[in-house]
Amino acid sequence: MNKRAVIIGIDGVPFRLMDELSQQGVMPYFGELRETGAFTQMTSSIPEVSSVSWSSIITGKNPGEHSVYGFTELFPSTYTLSFPNSKRLKASPFWQKQGEFCIINVPSTYPASSLNGVLVSGFISPDLERAVYPSNLLEVLNEFNYTVDIDTKKARKFPMILFKELFEALESRVAFSHYLWERIKWDVFMVVFTGSDRLGHFLWDAYEDESHKYRGQFLQFFSRIDEALREFGEKLNPDDALIILSDHGMEQTQYNLNVNCILEEAGFLRSEKDPRKGYNNIQEGSRAFALDPGRIYINKKGKYPRGYVEPGEEEAVISELCYTLKSLEINGQKAISCIHENPQIYHGPYTEAGPDLVLMPARGVNLKGGILSGAPLDRDILPGKHTQEDAFVFVRGDCTPVESPTVENVVPILTECLGWYNESS
Numbered sequence: 001m002n003k004r005a006v007i008i009g010i011d012g013v014p015f016r017l018m019d020e021l022s023q024q025g026v027m028p029y030f031g032e033l034r035e036t037g038a039f040t041q042m043t044s045s046i047p048e049v050s051s052v053s054w055s056s057i058i059t060g061k062n063p064g065e066h067s068v069y070g071f072t073e074l075f076p077s078t079y080t081l082s083f084p085n086s087k088r089l090k091a092s093p094f095w096q097k098q099g100e101f102c103i104i105n106v107p108s109t110y111p112a113s114s115l116n117g118v119l120v121s122g123f124i125s126p127d128l129e130r131a132v133y134p135s136n137l138l139e140v141l142n143e144f145n146y147t148v149d150i151d152t153k154k155a156r157k158f159p160m161i162l163f164k165e166l167f168e169a170l171e172s173r174v175a176f177s178h179y180l181w182e183r184i185k186w187d188v189f190m191v192v193f194t195g196s197d198r199l200g201h202f203l204w205d206a207y208e209d210e211s212h213k214y215r216g217q218f219l220q221f222f223s224r225i226d227e228a229l230r231e232f233g234e235k236l237n238p239d240d241a242l243i244i245l246s247d248h249g250m251e252q253t254q255y256n257l258n259v260n261c262i263l264e265e266a267g268f269l270r271s272e273k274d275p276r277k278g279y280n281n282i283q284e285g286s287r288a289f290a291l292d293p294g295r296i297y298i299n300k301k302g303k304y305p306r307g308y309v310e311p312g313e314e315e316a317v318i319s320e321l322c323y324t325l326k327s328l329e330i331n332g333q334k335a336i337s338c339i340h341e342n343p344q345i346y347h348g349p350y351t352e353a354g355p356d357l358v359l360m361p362a363r364g365v366n367l368k369g370g371i372l373s374g375a376p377l378d379r380d381i382l383p384g385k386h387t388q389e390d391a392f393v394f395v396r397g398d399c400t401p402v403e404s405p406t407v408e409n410v411v412p413i414l415t416e417c418l419g420w421y422n423e424s425s
């Protein structure tokens, strides 16, 4: 049994990148580490969105139990978009167990709620004031020039600004983490680096293309993450467990596919195009609509203001949707690799709040929600997009290796390492 556990998250990094960079000497410390534990591919949540995946990682539950299905939802009985925060999470994160915890930068934990220890929320955190518990640490965060996220609008346009901000955010996060490591007592210490996801979205081509102008800086960022792993790794006691993981993978984007546009063309959706109205553009007679990235909801009578589908007709609409979307081809290639129905993938008390169908895209296809898109395809892409099957996890601890782990296995692994079984809390 381990006395303490350290969890280091590297957002949006595929198994393949960790595997290659640790073998090529860009991440030499991870190269040493992987020989001392189990390093495997890990399956992300469905959909493979950070808020969903991290919610499963910290609770050990599926979305039907924790109720987080994406960064966006609709307010009940409306078509008005909401952006759920940590209050949406219906299952307890592992830090509600008995023990002392230091939790830094886990996505979707804003506003920070109380715990026995310290919590600094990750993205999306609209302000730092409510992103920290206890609040007296705010001053220290400011002394470290701590930022939750980079300015993505500027960074998207100017790679040099992107790198400058990524490195600055990483340095302040690492420095602040060491500050807490030394000063507070903890049983589980968790920190997540999220710059890797931003870098992947904006410059994944710099990873794939060896002659890319920014390849050097791209690799340098991961080499700095490797140094950070070393700085934490070398502070560990021999009886500490170490878990390093990502929440989803990343690959090159080929094109964006606007799902609502496809639904509209296939006759499932009728909408106006008033930019002020968002999903309130949905018109009478609509049978289905999509939220990001490929979550499809049947427009049920009684559930939505202009609900159209009667209870007895739902199955038929689902079959028709599956048939239409599975056969969808773009330039002679299938756009959707498979379609999951809600009961096949979700279980628990909150499955009703989930989508009726979740589309899994073919390689390189970036599914998008939103109701105003003009055309089914758009090439205004970011180079990198999420993947579901190839997150990664490295575990060195007193636990049985898990074959083909998913994000829901992380809490059970932690539980076994720390011998939490017999607790009532």
Ligand SMILES: [Zn+2]
Pocket (backbone or CB within 6 Å): 012, 050, 197, 198, 201, 386
């Ligand atoms: Zn991302």
